[in-house]
Amino acid sequence: xxxxxxxxxxxxxxxxxxxxxxxxxxxxxxxxxxxxxxxxxxxxxxxxxxxxxxxxxxxxxxxxxxxxxxxxxxxxxxxxxxxxxxxxxxxxxxxxxxxxxxxxxxxxxxxxxxxxxxxxxxxxxxxxxxxxxxxxxxxxxxxxxxxxxxxxxxxxxxxxxxxxxxxxxxxxxxxxxxxxxxxxxxxxxxxxxxxxxxxxxxxxxxxxxxxxxxxxxxxxxxxxxxxxxx
Numbered sequence: 001x002x003x004x005x006x007x008x009x010x011x012x013x014x015x016x017x018x019x020x021x022x023x024x025x026x027x028x029x030x031x032x033x034x035x036x037x038x039x040x041x042x043x044x045x046x047x048x049x050x051x052x053x054x055x056x057x058x059x060x061x062x063x064x065x066x067x068x069x070x071x072x073x074x075x076x077x078x079x080x081x082x083x084x085x086x087x088x089x090x091x092x093x094x095x096x097x098x099x100x101x102x103x104x105x106x107x108x109x110x111x112x113x114x115x116x117x118x119x120x121x122x123x124x125x126x127x128x129x130x131x132x133x134x135x136x137x138x139x140x141x142x143x144x145x146x147x148x149x150x151x152x153x154x155x156x157x158x159x160x161x162x163x164x165x166x167x168x169x170x171x172x173x174x175x176x177x178x179x180x181x182x183x184x185x186x187x188x189x190x191x192x193x194x195x196x197x198x199x200x201x202x203x204x205x206x207x208x209x210x211x212x213x214x215x216x217x218x219x220x221x222x223x224x225x226x227x228x229x230x
Contacts, residue, residue, distance in 0.1 A: 022046075022061060022203075029059040034114055036122045043146050043153060044214055046207045048187055051110035065206040066189035066198060068154075070181055073173045074197040079166055088133040088140060088164055090171045092222050096123040099130040099142045103156035111156065119144070129220055131172045133164040140164035143172065150218035151210060152176055153185040169196070174223040181220075182213035 025045055032038045034049070034057050042049060047059040075083070097120050104111035122128035129152075132142040141164025143157040154172070159165035173196075176184055186193055189200040201209070 026059050026061065034118055036118055036125060036127070039118060039122060039146070040127060040148070043148060043151075044210075046203070046210055048153065048155075048185075049115075051112050051115065055112055055114075057112075057114065060187075061203055062188065063203050064189070064200040065203055066186040066193065066200045067206070068173075068184045068186055068193060068196050068198045070173070070176050070184050072197045073177070074195070075170055075173075076195050079163065079170060082163055083167055083170055088135050088161075088167050090168065090222065091132045091134055092175075092220070093123070093130055094132060095139055096120065096128065096130040096144065098139055099132060099144050099158070100156075102139070102142070102158045102160070103144065105158070122146070131168045131175070133159075133161075133168040133171075135161055135164065141166075142168045145172075147218065147220050149214040150180065150182045150216045151185065151213035152181055152183070152220070153187070155187075171223070175220050178223045179219050179221065181218055182216070183209050185210075 026047065029038065029042050029045075029047060032041075039049065042059050046065075047061045049057050049059055051057050097116070100111060100116055100119055103109075104116065119128045123130070127146060127148065128144060129147045130142055130144045133140045138160075140161035141157070141159035143154055143165060145152055145154040147153075152172070154169070157165040157169060173184075183206075185206075186198060189198050
């Protein structure tokens with residue numbers, strides 16, 4: 001079940017946004033300090049945050065929203081073989097801060113210290129999650145995202161060992177399928193996501209599916225080895 005703190009946050013923030021249109025919702029979000037409750041509010045209403053020039057965090061809801069359908073997820077054969085070789089140990093939520101900092105470690109990033117601090121607090125609430133690929137006791141790759149009900153939003157991914165991030169992404173899919181999740185949000189459809197069956201939805205369609213997903217209880221946990229090998 002949602003933590004007591006998360007339930008309290010939802011009660012506090014939802015009434016302030018639901019009455020307005022999308023533009024007024026966006027304006028309201030942009031004016032609110034970037035805190036865990038703000039992130040929950042934004043995602044529950046179909047937005048996601050990005051840092052713009054000058055370090056200002058803005059909320060976005062593109063006309064076409066990128067998703068990877070859980071029931072149509074595709075694993076390329078070369079990655080399927082890699083998963084079967086079990087070169088990586090997959091862990092869940094053991095080093096969230098290291099994962100998000102690794103995702104930020106690139107020439108250009110929207111993941112500022114303000115982002116990291118807020119998302120680490122969300123992780124303590126059970127809302128921000130990390131899927132990690134380990135090799136020889138070292139973090140080799142992974143991803144982090146937001147989990148609300150049966151909705152998961154993958155925000156960023158990294159690798160220090162070739163394909164480690166992709167393997168973590170594939171294991172996330174098995175977790176979502178095992179947990180009967182309904183919606184996997186990736187914000188924007190990209191050529192990278194094409195290989196996994198990524199597509200996009202009209203924003204209105206996305207919001208309808210979002211509302212169905214967040215109101216249902218979801219549980220993200222590591223799948224069995226048999227499930228991953230299937």
